[in-house]
Amino acid sequence: MEDRVLxxxxxxxxxxRLQKCCANRRGFWSLWIFLVLFLASxxxxxxxxxxxxxxxxxxxxxxxxxxxxxxxxFGGEFETETDYRDPYVIDLIHAKGWLLWPLVEYGPKTINYxxxxxxxxxxxxxxxxxxxxxxxxxxxxxVYGFRISVxxxxxxxxxxxxxxxxxxxxxxxxxxWTDLLFQRFIEIWSGLPVLFLLIILSSVVxxxxxxxxxxxxxxxxxxxxxxxxxxxxxxxxxxYVRAARALGVRNLTIMFRHVLPNAMVATLxxxxxxxxxxxxxxxxxxxxxxxxxxxxxxxxxLLAQGKANLQAPWLGISGFVVLAxxxxxxxxxxxxxxxxxxxxKTRP
Numbered sequence: 001m002e003d004r005v006l007x008x009x010x011x012x013x014x015x016x017r018l019q020k021c022c023a024n025r026r027g028f029w030s031l032w033i034f035l036v037l038f039l040a041s042x043x044x045x046x047x048x049x050x051x052x053x054x055x056x057x058x059x060x061x062x063x064x065x066x067x068x069x070x071x072x073x074f075g076g077e078f079e080t081e082t083d084y085r086d087p088y089v090i091d092l093i094h095a096k097g098w099l100l101w102p103l104v105e106y107g108p109k110t111i112n113y114x115x116x117x118x119x120x121x122x123x124x125x126x127x128x129x130x131x132x133x134x135x136x137x138x139x140x141x142x143v144y145g146f147r148i149s150v151x152x153x154x155x156x157x158x159x160x161x162x163x164x165x166x167x168x169x170x171x172x173x174x175x176x177w178t179d180l181l182f183q184r185f186i187e188i189w190s191g192l193p194v195l196f197l198l199i200i201l202s203s204v205v206x207x208x209x210x211x212x213x214x215x216x217x218x219x220x221x222x223x224x225x226x227x228x229x230x231x232x233x234x235x236x237x238x239x240y241v242r243a244a245r246a247l248g249v250r251n252l253t254i255m256f257r258h259v260l261p262n263a264m265v266a267t268l269x270x271x272x273x274x275x276x277x278x279x280x281x282x283x284x285x286x287x288x289x290x291x292x293x294x295x296x297x298x299x300x301x302l303l304a305q306g307k308a309n310l311q312a313p314w315l316g317i318s319g320f321v322v323l324a325x326x327x328x329x330x331x332x333x334x335x336x337x338x339x340x341x342x343x344x345k346t347r348p
Contacts, residue, residue, distance in 0.1 A: 020340040027336020034329040041147035048104035048140035051084055057097035106137035108144040108297035120312040130314040132305050138318050144297035153278040157271060159217050164224035172232025173255050186222055194219045202290040223274050224267055231263035269341050272334030276327050299323050
């Protein structure tokens, strides 16, 4: 089986593209920084949590991050889940062992009841970036909000790309009435007021990650249709496509095995920009209050709190800096990929 990289055959041209992409220092380092931040956010429960990573008690190890333990395990009186921030529980554990806390000792929904000032409280040794208007740690919410934003953007980019590439391939390969009807449908569908429809649909159903993903997928799949359609319109009259048809090769095989790899060259350059657009859309909906369920860690919700609490500038500044950094890294990555696939810059 032929080696492939992102649906592209491993050829000298592919090697030059990869070298060109790595030679772009800004894009190369942006990719590494983004990957490090994203991988770190995948372990958010280990970085920011209101439960210890490890508890050593009575010559036994416990891992509260991965399993819930009743208070009676540590010498308490109740069968309910242990509150590790309770001074009484802490004294019980310290009497026969010790605790190892995460870097940030708060979860995204943990309320700090020990604030010395009314919420939103300014940055302190306990809360590095302060708290929001409900007393929740901003650092913890940024870590979890970064993860959910990137995961949502990746999922939406993947599914919308699959739908868009398939629609563009069908249009371009078959042409004629199929292409004409699809074009008219896309013209009508793209003319709809997307933001208002997203707000209406988000308010009709109870919002959650998958519902929101499905609703946004209804309108985000059109980004790649035009590019893929143009590539298939150009390639369907090539000699190798005609030869494959003459030999009786199925249309699906011709489309997705022979024509699609060539069309993916142009498609790949759009993916980082589609990802950044997906993250921005989610942030916008969260900012307006029509995104993820209330209480979810979200950059948009943090920006909304910054707008509502102008006397607490750390809220808006923290959300803006993280969002701007994320989008800037993605733009730099997209520019590097675009330049790497530019035929004028990859000639031998």
